[in-house]
Amino acid sequence: MGWDEITSEEELRDLLGEVMPRAVTKERVSLHERDKEWLANSPFCLIATAGADGTCDVSPKGDPAGFTYVIDDTTIAIPDRPGNRRADGFHNVLVNPHVGLLFTIPGRGETLRINGRARLVKEAPFFDEMIVKGHRPRLALVVEIEQIFFHCAKAFLRSKLWEPETWNPDAMPSHATIIKSLQKVEESLEELERYYGDSYKEKLYKA
Numbered sequence: 571m572g573w574d575e576i577t578s579e580e581e582l583r584d585l586l587g588e589v590m591p592r593a594v595t596k597e598r599v600s601l602h603e604r605d606k607e608w609l610a611n612s613p614f615c616l617i618a619t620a621g622a623d624g625t626c627d628v629s630p631k632g633d634p635a636g637f638t639y640v641i642d643d644t645t646i647a648i649p650d651r652p653g654n655r656r657a658d659g660f661h662n663v664l665v666n667p668h669v670g671l672l673f674t675i676p677g678r679g680e681t682l683r684i685n686g687r688a689r690l691v692k693e694a695p696f697f698d699e700m701i702v703k704g705h706r707p708r709l710a711l712v713v714e715i716e717q718i719f720f721h722c723a724k725a726f727l728r729s730k731l732w733e734p735e736t737w738n739p740d741a742m743p744s745h746a747t748i749i750k751s752l753q754k755v756e757e758s759l760e761e762l763e764r765y766y767g768d769s770y771k772e773k774l775y776k777a
Contacts, residue, residue, distance in 0.1 A: 596719040600643040605718060608682045609646070610636045611675050617648070617711070618670040619662035619688075629659040638673070639696055644715045646684070647691070649700040649707035652777045660711070663688045669713060672721075677732050679723025686716040705775035 576582050601609075613635040620626045631637075631648055639647040648671075650660075663669065667689060673682040692709045700707050730736040742748070746762035749755060755762070 598718050600715060601640065601646075601718065605682060606640055608673060608675065608720075609638045609640060612636075612638065612673040612682070613676070614674050615648070616672040617659055618672075619659040620666050620668065621662045622665040627658045627662055633702055635675075637700070637702070639700055639710075641696065641712070645712065646715070647694075647696060647700070647710045647712045649697075649702075650709045650711070651702075651705065651707065651775065652773075660690055660709075663690060663711070669711075671713065679726035679732070681721045682718070683721050684713065684715055684718045686713045688713045703775045 576585065614630065614632045615638065616628055616630055618626065618628045631651075633649065633651065637649060639649070641647055659669075667687040669686060669688040671684040671686075673684070689712050690709055691712050694710065694712075697706055697710065700710065726732065743751075744763065744766070746759060746766050749762055750759045757765070
């Protein structure tokens with residue numbers, strides 16, 4: 571196929587060059603007040619997990635800004651909300667606790683990255699602090715921080731992610747149409763369109 575594959579760390583480092591000093595020294599192991607400010611203003615994060623066999627999953631989590639609960643300087647908790655019940659990431663955590671988290675703030679190119687070890691907790695006093703629209707989480711992902719740092723804005727700048735003039739949501743058909751074309755479902759397209767329509771927002775915190 572004419573591919574020239576990299577197969578060693580030495581080859582990779584020779585190609586990319588040495589790590590920039592700031593990229594090395596930015597790593598920390600506990601929350602700074604700036605990290606806590608970021609978490610208090612972040613309404614969205616991505617959670618990366620891997621199973622015992624190495625297969626990976628990335629799951630989005632979103633709630634009102636500040637949904638991530640800071641337990642202490644080295645521990646955070648992310649509430650679970652009603653979803654499709656696949657729980658792929660949670661299954662992974664049960665066999666491999668290592669997780670990677672990426673926290674965003676709309677309009678900001680930087681991201682806060684947290685890596686650590688996670689566990690599933692089904693009851694704790696701080697659950698009362700994570701109630702949204704009457705929904706008290708049935709479980710939370712508790713993460714013990716092992717590495718934390720801010721990541722630069724280059725990816726967001728290159729993609730122009732937050733620039734509305736670049737948005738083109740109609741480039742793809744509706745979610746209902748995509749589901750109907752890819753899955754065997756009993757519902758008609760019209761029924762799916764209604765399900766994912768305006769009333770969908772009303773079910774966000776209903777099991």
